Amino acid sequence: MATECLNGIVIGYSDYRDNDRMLTLFTVERGRVDCKARNCRKPTAPLLACAQPFVYGEYTVFFSGDRGTVNSCDVRESFYSLREDPDRFMIASCAARFCLSAAEPDTPNEALFSLLYHTLSFLAYTEGEPKDLLCGFLMHFLDRIGYRPALTHCGVCHRDVRNDPILFFSTQAGGTVCAACPHGGKPVNRITLEAMRRILLLPDEELIRIKLPDKIRSEMLNLLLPLLNDIFGENDRSTMILAQLI
Numbered sequence: 001m002a003t004e005c006l007n008g009i010v011i012g013y014s015d016y017r018d019n020d021r022m023l024t025l026f027t028v029e030r031g032r033v034d035c036k037a038r039n040c041r042k043p044t045a046p047l048l049a050c051a052q053p054f055v056y057g058e059y060t061v062f063f064s065g066d067r068g069t070v071n072s073c074d075v076r077e078s079f080y081s082l083r084e085d086p087d088r089f090m091i092a093s094c095a096a097r098f099c100l101s102a103a104e105p106d107t108p109n110e111a112l113f114s115l116l117y118h119t120l121s122f123l124a125y126t127e128g129e130p131k132d133l134l135c136g137f138l139m140h141f142l143d144r145i146g147y148r149p150a151l152t153h154c155g156v157c158h159r160d161v162r163n164d165p166i167l168f169f170s171t172q173a174g175g176t177v178c179a180a181c182p183h184g185g186k187p188v189n190r191i192t193l194e195a196m197r198r199i200l201l202l203p204d205e206e207l208i209r210i211k212l213p214d215k216i217r218s219e220m221l222n223l224l225l226p227l228l229n230d231i232f233g234e235n236d237r238s239t240m241i242l243a244q245l246i
């Protein structure tokens with residue numbers, strides 16, 4: 001039995017009994033942590049504010065075995081405005097859900113935590129096109145869970161394809177494929193590939209700089225969805241939300 005201080009973001013929850021909630025936190029220290037927040041749904045509850053979606057806080061969690069219960073929380077960011085804008089709420093939900101699908105207990109992933117934190121911050125506090133932030137999140141998300149798509153080389157013959165005039169994109173090949181290689185992919189605009197490469201060069205603090213033309217943004221999201229379906233399945237909540245967004 002021990003009490004731990006965990007810096008975490010609420011990436012999921014489910015209500016149980018009359019006033020309780022099971023929170024899924026994505027924490028810096030432990031990765032995914034499921035913990036109870038008792039009585040947090042009463043209007044005057046001390047834990048009311050920290051048991052909301054996307055809240056970032058310092059949670060004091062009491063562990064008995066592998067079961068955690070939130071004792072208290074110091075809320076650092078509520079990202080409250082996300083709850084007032086349905087479009088931004090959906091995109092934040094999509095990002096949080098992908099982290100939930102990828103994060104595992106006792107497996108810290110500080111790089112992924114940073115990506116989620118910055119994505120939620122920009123969604124909540126800036127005016128940028130939210131789907132550009134979604135593109136930025138998804139590209140870096142794939143990179144940080146070990147599924148960076150092939151963008152500069154053919155996924156089949158591994159030749160540098162940056163000057164090839166005709167290219168394809170295939171989930172099976174893990175990204176770009178040259179015209180000479182067999183593939184089941186579809187033609188891809190070279191500008192979209194270049195945009196994907198440049199997005200991966202941006203540090204988290206600069207993701208807000210992503211500004212994509214509609215056509216490029218749309219093509220990018222339509223290339224990324226099958227890749228993510230391949231990893232998580234098309235019936236995962238994360239990919240289902242993404243499919244609704246594009």
Ligand SMILES: [Zn+2]
Binds near residue numbers: 154155156180
């Ligand atoms: Zn090739």
